Amino acid sequence: MKRLLLVLCFFCFAEAVAQPSERFVKVMVTPDHADWLYKPGESVKLTISVYRNNVLLRDAKLHYEIGPEKMEPTKKETVTLKDGTLALDAGTLKTPGFLRCIATVELDGKEYRGLTTAGFEPQNIKPTVANPADFNTFWTDAKADLAKIPVDARMTLLPERCTALTNVYHLSLQNVNNSRFYGILCVPKKEGKYPAILRVPGAGVRPYNGMIAEADKGFITLEVGIHGVPVTMDPGVYADLARGPLNGYQMADLDDRDRYYYKRVYLGCVRAVDFLAGMPQYDGQNMAVTGGSQGGALSIVTAGLDARIKWLGAFYPALSDVTGYLNGRAGGWPHLFAGSSMAFNNKPDRIKTTGYYDVVNFARLVRVPGRYAWGFNDETCPPTSMYAAYNVIPGPKTLDITYLDTGHWTYPEETEKMMAWLMGQLKGEK
Known part of the structure; x- marks a missing residue:
């Protein structure tokens, strides 16, 4: 049976993961x-x-x-x-x-x-964002710098979260700029080789519980945060971080392509794959990526950056064609050039930086088979921006727009359909 490493970058903002409540x-x-x-x-x-x-x-x-x-x-x-x-x-x-x-x-x-x-x-729909001539060189050099840094994995068992089938750990990995990348690692107790599931988060600041149920079914799972802080602290700590030092992190250091916030994040995704690929319990050959919103963006980025990824599924990817607003049309989340952010970010150095981080330019590198899904009523990740990225993907691709009326959320049937497709690939079904 064909098995894949499933890199899951699941659903976006906390308020957008569920179908809206019924209205009177x-x-x-x-x-x-x-x-x-x-x-x-x-x-x-x-x-x-x-x-x-x-x-x-x-x-x-x-x-x-x-x-x-x-x-x-x-x-x-x-x-x-x-x-x-x-x-x-x-x-x-x-x-x-x-x-x-x-x-x-x-x-x-x-x-x-x-x-x-x-x-x-x-x-x-065609992209508006510039594709820098040295885009590939920039990221090749960045990955080379990351590769020089030891993974230095530190695992702390969380006995209260373990099950009869799974050991659960708080994991810390070494990342660029003397930072760490944290997550919840779940490993099946039974000896053997397993595919792995990496869940990369949507936007926001929060703790994580880990994908214990999936690990119980025979997967190595790793659910990570992106902010370089432990993911097992009291929820109030994350609320303070979101209101304080991490408020508006999406724009932090946008004037410098080498210091922009998402450079450490994108490389952290590669570092997470490094760790999973190096685990003795990992089956050694099967990789895929999926997710939604910021997670959808990170899934495309990871697939574009890392050839170990062999499968892709994404819901409503953010960070796509963000310069649309500078060209008289909608741009992607986080809407860097809309509203009050326009005056602050509409500067040559900030516009230039976006070219190195926009999902459109990573989409150009995605050659693995992928499935994508979104609705036309998404007001957080406008469909114009998502199509701008989707249309340049050279690899085999399928877009599911069955659920046209969805905004920045999914119906249960939609998520079930995506997961059924992914699991079908895991089983080698055509």
Whole structure:
């Protein structure tokens, strides 16, 4: 049976990992194309309906805004829906991209919201971010510097987390710049050779519990943090770090490509693979990567940087085509050139640095088979930015856009589908 090292960079922000809760009043924005796809120049016809108790809400006061995603609306209006519904011509786009309609209703002091995002030939969206001529050299040299540093793995058994089948450890690895990379390592107790699962986190600052259930099923698992601090401290410590020294870490040292925050993070992902690949319990040949949001970004980055990765699956990758805003369209999280960040970051040195860290340029290096998934309504990682990265991947790839209405979250069926696919590859199924 074919087995792969599964490098899991799982789901993003804590508030975005689950499907949103049901709302008392539902604002439905329905396009006239079931696949939400249109040709440039073709008008998008929408029906906006407001329901309460599954019945159309009469005389609802509705405000809607239409425009390219994340941009200033080109059309907006406030109307009263006498019968609870409105037919609307949302207009069109003349070039590949996404047109979004956001509709809101206020009732009894609460606001209810719905949206739909129409795609116009997204497979033809091209990146805006520069691809530095020395991109490959920069990262080859960085990995060479990392390779000179001993892994220096330090494992501390966590007896309270161990199971009958699995030993659980707090792990510390040596990384660049005299820093450490921490995680929760789970190793099957039974002697043998195992595939490994590395979970790289989404954005934020938090402790980690480890992937104990997966280890019980016969995997080496390692769930890491990216901030160079132990991952077993009291949750209050991470809250203080998030409000204090790690607040806005996504922009730290953006003016210097050699000191930007994500250099240590990206190399830490490689260091984690170093450790797993060197474990005597590891089967020695099988590697894959998957994840969501910042984790989706890190999964693509890791696959691009490290040839030991043989499989890839990513949900809504962040850090993709971040310079979109400088070119009149949506850019990827963390939205370095949008809103209040624009004036601070719109400088030549900061723009130049993004080219060395944007997921688009790592995507160009991904040649392993991959599966990707996102919805058109994602407002954290705009689909324009994600397609910009996806479209340049040279390796075999499949994009699942079955769940069009998802934002920065997944349905249970969606995650099950991705994992079933991954496990199918682990079993050697075609």
